[in-house]
């Protein structure tokens with residue numbers, strides 16, 4: 504039976520460390536500040552945003568909340584982002600995605616100043632990750648690395664397989680594993696013989712967005728299995744991309760859903776906010 508990698512416990516530890524750092528920053532007159540923009544009434548987004556604001560409160564980061572109606576115009580949203588870019592007291596800007604249909608999401612997200620891109624979504628941030636230079640790391644992939652590291656596993660020299668090639672998770676995930684000296688393969692919807700590839704993995708990261716598609720037969724005995732998926736199963740219950748009940752019998756270690764990668768994304772967002780505030784004052 505696999506070791507359970509507990510994202511709640513590990514993310515709480517990270518937030519504790521950040522809280523300590525923020526206390527020290529505040530003693531020097533610096534309070535990190537995150538602006539959170541939520542447009543419309545998507546219920547999942549509202550929950551994510553609430554959790555992010557709670558995490559800010561826990562760590563001691565000031566959070567400024569902008570909750571705008573569903574029919575907000577492109578111009579109104581652009582004006583808000585511009586004003587937050589210019590506001591020296593704001594260290595990080597997070598525009599919760601998805602945005603309503605009338606909004607050009609690409610235009611809005613690329614407007615955010617790279618200095619305030621705490622999601623790590625901008626080309627500047629992904630480019631810095633690619634080059635191994637300083638920049639904000641995408642929160643979910645950075646959270647996966649921390650989960651592996653803090654559970655005592657090393658990445659160096661390991662066969663790492665990332666299933667999924669999204670801009671927000673799969674691609675930056677592969678780059679971060681590479682930076683940690685893993686031997687990295689990216690598999691995706693057009694990959695032939697997917698099982699053959701996933702069975703090679705010492706570290707398998709599933710970021711596909713399909714409920715329980717990774718079965719025991721897709722996993723090598725003793726693998727570390729990280730599940731980024733957040734889906735509903737046939738009974739409407741929250742589940743990952745990995746068939747947890749099957750795979751836990753075969754893996755060395757596995758993350759649950761919920762309670763695995765999810766809380767780590769928020770912890771890494773907090774980390775990026777603190778880093779933004781630290782950098783600004785340098």
Ligand code: GUN
Pocket residue numbers: 551597598599600601622642768
């Ligand atoms: N929507 C779902 N996850 C995220 C995230 O990590 N950041 C933003 N901005 N929107 C999201």
